[in-house]
Amino acid sequence: MLIYLIIASVCYLGAWSKAPKKAYQLSFFALWFFMAFRGLDLSSKVDGFYYHNFFENDVTTLAQFDFNILSYTRTVQAKTGFGWGFGLLNAVCKTICPRFEFFQVVFTALLFVLLAMVMRELHLSDQEKCLFLFFYMTQQMLWYFCNLLRQAPANLIAWYVMLHEFKDHKWIKRILLIGVAMLFHTSAALALVMIVAWEWIQKKGTLKFAQAALLPGALLMLFSDKIVGICISFMSTYIDSRYSMYVGMAEKSNVINFGLRMVILFLLCFFYRRVQCEKRDKLLAASTLCYLVGAFNGSLFVRALEYVAIGNYGGLALVHRAFSGTRQSKFVANLLLYLAFMVIFIRFFFTNAEFLIDYHFFF
Structure with a gap:
């Protein structure tokens, strides 16, 4: 240690x-x-x-x-x-x-x-x-x-897909790379879904969406058990039968880690206008998704949120730019x-x- x-x-x-x-x-x-x-x-x-x-x-x-x-x-x-x-x-x-x-x-x-x-x-x-x-x-x-x-290389490939500026055939290249990630861990299929949502958030206004997500995320953490069961059932049926092991699993999302993700998202929203960076919206949108996915109360979603956690790690690395005084x-x-x-x-x-x-x- x-x-x-x-x-x-x-x-x-x-x-x-x-x-x-x-x-x-x-x-x-x-x-x-x-x-x-x-x-x-x-x-x-x-x-x-x-x-x-x-x-x-x-x-x-x-x-x-x-x-x-x-x-x-x-x-x-x-x-x-x-x-x-x-x-x-x-x-x-x-x-x-x-x-x-x-x-x-x-x-x-x-x-x-x-x-x-x-x-x-x-x-x-x-x-x-x-x-x-x-x-x-x-x-x-x-x-x-x-x-x-196995999810570690899949995570990193997903982060690269989100950050890289593809000059042409963007979605074809993204799908192919996520396909490679799925050969390591089938949960990378979720990364593709989250990348679609991540693009949508940026088009709708990243900062406004991130601010609006804070309260709903907290409510999801409290009342998401039924939604979690439906999602796990879908994944075990259509993606990989091994996800059935999460059905009825007693392990829940960690409240402390959820609180940390909430604080990080709040900080990124608070300092948004002070941090001038070409990747600012990409990172904030990813952090928002990380917060919302992690709000679903189940261990499977703790693994899934890592596909968009680049928003937290990258965003925190830039926060110092906002410090004044x-x-x-x-x-x-x-x-x-x-x-x-x-x-x-x-x-x-x-x-x-x-x-x-x-x-x-x-x-």
Whole structure:
């Protein structure tokens, strides 16, 4: 745990140093290194076991791999739940080196390549790259990256689709890329639906819609149980039968995390006119959807909201532009943000990621 707290601090404090570019590069590399080479037991006992077991017992080398997607879906995916794209990546790694450690290093490297592509699309300054990495780290990055979740590359592909300015055939390219994401995790189908809604919000007036969403989101959090049941039933019937496991699941959305998303959306609305950025409307629209999707009281929606969570991470990285006043008041504002998110980060370790507390390498 300590190593990740140090990297987060280097990221945030480095943003205000004389060399933010070096702080960002150091933090980015350190994060990849300590995630890629962590002990194999430093992942959720449930997720870690299933991914390791899949690699050892169900993954073949490329010579035996079923390249027919439909056939693979009927056989391997029906048995294991792992999609063709994720299976292919496992097969490539197993062909090169039959050890799960190698797959962990390669998969983590892939995630960081995709993350770098997303950050490039945000057109952030070196200082803001540090801030983006800090805010992503202290919220969901370690959960998705350290658990080797199949949804992690799907999330990043969806973020890229939202941020990239396609010059022509925009929707064809978006659909194709989301199709690639679905080969890793079928829930990426939801990302396409949310991207349509995200475009609609921007056309209707992003700020007004975001402000109007605050109260309905709170009401949804309280009274959304019936809607959640209908959505899960639809997904298990028409997208992937594995979603039926969410039917009747006792786990609910976390009220504290919902409150955090509400505060973030409020901040982005409050500082909207002070933050001049070409991606401003895209990020605010994404943050609004993140808030509304997360308002549905169910664990499935907590996973789904991550497809639009780029609005929160990217938006928070830009908030500092809105701070005005004396140098001392800016320092206090930035210090309060740092302390607040470090508390959130520490809470994450003790409530969701106890397996990461005692860090060690796999070698």
